[in-house]
Amino acid sequence: MTEHLGGTVVPTGFDVPVEPLRRAAHYTGEPGCIAEARTFAAQFLDQLRNEWCASIDSRADGELLLVVSELVTNADRHSNGPYILELEGTDSAVRVCVYDSSVALPRRYPRDPERVGRHGMEIVHALAAEITVERVPVGKRVCARIELAR
Numbered sequence: 215m216t217e218h219l220g221g222t223v224v225p226t227g228f229d230v231p232v233e234p235l236r237r238a239a240h241y242t243g244e245p246g247c248i249a250e251a252r253t254f255a256a257q258f259l260d261q262l263r264n265e266w267c268a269s270i271d272s273r274a275d276g277e278l279l280l281v282v283s284e285l286v287t288n289a290d291r292h293s294n295g296p297y298i299l300e301l302e303g304t305d306s307a308v309r310v311c312v313y314d315s316s317v318a319l320p321r322r323y324p325r326d327p328e329r330v331g332r333h334g335m336e337i338v339h340a341l342a343a344e345i346t347v348e349r350v351p352v353g354k355r356v357c358a359r360i361e362l363a364r
Contacts, residue, residue, distance in 0.1 A: 235262060238300040243290055251286040251299050252279050258301045258308070262362075268305040274362045277341045281310050281358050284334040289314035293353060307343070308360050315353040 239254045241247040255278055262268040282299065289297035293314035300311040322335040339345060342358035 234302045234304050236302045240298050242296050248286050251282050255282040262303045266305050270362045278360045281338055281341055284338050285312040288334050292316050311357040313355045319347050
């Protein structure tokens with residue numbers, strides 16, 4: 215708690231820093247993993263709503279699940295091993311990170327409505343407020359930040 219005395223903020227000793235809500239799940243690449251990842255993300259959003267009182271509009275709900283689907287699908291298709299979905303959320307945004315064993319960085323192809331497939335990163339770029347891609351010791355990590363309300 216914080217008391218306000220004559221405009222001055224005085225810590226009372228009960229102030230507790232709040233960390234973002236973090237959850238992670240490991241997937242083997244077996245059939246059904248992408249659907250499991252979407253379910254995991256939907257449960258995470260429910261937890262943000264219920265425990266963090268986050269205002270999540272219906273647009274953000276759908277966009278987050280689509281970004282999770284696209285990033286997990288890319289990891290499933292382009293890596294030779296398990297992958298990890300990590301979600302970190304606050305009352306205003308969720309950061310979606312997917313770790314996989316491939317060192318090849320994802321490519322964003324030019325927009326082409328006639329192309330079949332390879333639209334995943336194009337979709338992620340259209341929906342995310344921020345995207346980072348980096349190599350890590352076991353492969354790579356792709357992260358996208360989704361705003362929960364506009």
